[in-house]
Amino acid sequence: MSEHILEMRQISKHFTGVKALDNVNFKVRKGEIHFLVGENGAGKSTLMKVLSGVYPYGTYDGDIVYEDSVQQFNKINDSVNAGIAIIYQELALFPDLTVYENIFAGNEVKKGGVIDWNETIVEAKKMLAKVKLDVTPDTLIKDLGVGKRQLVEIAKALSKDVKLLILDEPTAALNEDDSENLLELLCELKKQGITCIMISHKLKEVISIADQATVLRDGQTICTLDGPSGQITEAAIIKNMVGRAIDDIYPKRPKKAPGETILELSNWSAYDPKLGRKVIKDVDLHVKKGEIVGLAGLMGSGRTELALSIFGNAKSYKLEGNLKLNGKPANLKHTSDAIREGIAYVTEDRKGDGLFLIQDIKNNITAANLKGISSKGVLNNNEEIKIADHYKKSLHIKTSSLEQLAGNLSGGNQQKVSLGKWLFVGPKLLILDEPTRGIDVGAKFEIYSVMNELINEGMSIIMISSELGEVLGMSDRVYVMAQGAIKGELAIEEADQEKIMQLATQ
Structure with a gap:
């Protein structure tokens, strides 16, 4: 045998x-x-x-x-x-x-x-x-x-x-x-x-x-x-x-002093009526222009709930505390308010929440900003193709056609389409929830490279990740969450896996 x-x-x-x-x-x-x-x-x-x-x-x-x-x-x-x-x-x-x-x-x-x-x-x-x-x-x-x-x-x-x-x-x-x-x-x-x-x-x-x-x-x-x-x-x-060597999966970018504060939360809490408890507790957090802020913690620590509370309170939490954008108080009652204020959120569940799997690539990329391809309420199909082709090339989306259904793409290419969808909105603050979950090392490197390009152009990023190597490799600062609260803030120079896990298990 x-x-x-x-x-x-x-x-x-x-x-x-x-x-x-x-x-x-x-x-x-x-x-x-x-x-x-x-x-x-x-x-x-x-x-x-x-x-x-x-x-x-x-x-x-x-x-x-x-x-x-x-x-x-x-x-x-x-x-x-x-x-x-x-x-x-x-x-x-x-x-x-x-x-x-x-x-x-x-x-x-x-x-x-x-x-x-x-x-x-x-x-x-x-x-x-x-x-x-x-x-x-x-x-x-x-x-x-x-x-x-x-x-x-x-x-x-x-x-x-x-x-x-x-x-x-x-x-x-x-x-x-x-x-x-x-x-x-x-x-x-x-x-x-x-x-x-x-x-x-x-x-x-x-x-x-x-x-x-x-x-x-x-x-x-x-x-x-x-x-x-x-x-x-x-x-x-x-x-x-x-098919080639990648010396460092986390591409380096020139270190620059961050700019003004884009987002500031103080005493920020969120009560979930369905669960009957607070899912976010007295969070103090800030994000400056041109930096990647990592949000680390174990599953269930409240990271996604925090992101959703910022992104127009998509889960209808009862919110308390203060949220400021560019130094001014903001009241984001709906996701449309967040988008209008320059915030975008790329969900961790690209298949369930991030994409329309039975629609094609171009429809998905333009879905969050139909006004960007419309004139007097009428969609411009040629403009849609132009925009979709731009993101196809800039994000290296591998597809035989812009008419290919999103559900038929590989995980990495689905993630790139989801990212392109929110980049077309033109955000100032991009929240990435588990941006490389379930995708290969080559696609990860490409997404990391795009993130660096966006930072160099002046965008700010909050990156939620369960991969500690990713948090340490891409962040400028790290907040660690546990049980809905911020347990610590670490400059990347002082952060390591042991310190993050110690905070995450408090």
Whole structure:
């Protein structure tokens, strides 16, 4: 028998006008953790969808050899029955059902054709123990954080006697602690003989636990790097991913003294009537012209809530305190007020809130500023194309056409469209909420470069980020939040990961 549990041979996959996979070869050994890395649009998720039967046999060229046999998966259940499970970044759980109902959904424990709920709960406890999740089986999914939901997904996969577990960006929405717990779990599963394929843009994860890492670029296999022999390094991964060396992922910009204060908050609080508590507590914060202010903290610390309270109070909080723009008191009752005053907000949820996925690129880029392409209330289609093409070029959006639907773009290109949408508004203060979540290192570098250009042009940026390296690499100053309050302010020269985490866990 082969040492490889999986071989994908000469896999090619076409979409309309696009060759997504071009004779890809991919081998995975039994009982290893194998990372699949590459830029957004490189073909990673497409390859895994071919493997899992989302793209059925006959819609691609090449062979899938699994456990020494050529497979013809015509639907997802075919791969599941073979012992292959795939977990996507957007978790497929039922929020209003319990943990045990989710774990065995579609795979119910039955006796005599009737679901045995008592046995289901017993088996659910066993699965929860395997993934080291300390919750009761009758807990509702909607009452769990993202990290625990991810573990429920893995428990669900394990309940089906999985042999090959595929995880597509599993830590993209997790904080540092939850990410570390997940990586430790994968190492435990490896000891139990389960093979893992993991797609990730977080290079430190790849370096820390990968046995092997295969790099895809433009739909082709570039190389496979071996972990134990020391081939998996940040420099090697980046060079093979983007086709060139990037000496520093955080591009430098000339240090300039910041200008006048653009935004000032004092004793700023926000009460959420739905939750019945304050989500922002007595925040004092200021942002000056021409600086990037990092906003760090753990998930649930109140960073996004603070951003939304500034951006026209989009969640209808009850606000207290003072907000000044350019030294003058401002009352931003609606997002339109914030936009008019020169504030823009790029949401962390580009698919849910940031873009119209069923509309094309040009419609999305101009959506927040239709007046900018209108005359006497009539939209100028030619002007829309001109504006969209400008941002396509300046932000390096990779697309075959401005008519391409936003939902069909890679994550990195979706983020660039979302950024272009708000740049077209012409803001003075740009709030970026997790600007590089779930995108590859090449796209990150491009977005960082755009941020530097905007700062050099006199714009101000508040950057919310859960990646401490990003906060330290791009910020001029850092505020650290916990439990809705500012726990400290650090000049970038004195900031480090340890100090930020100490403040974030107060």
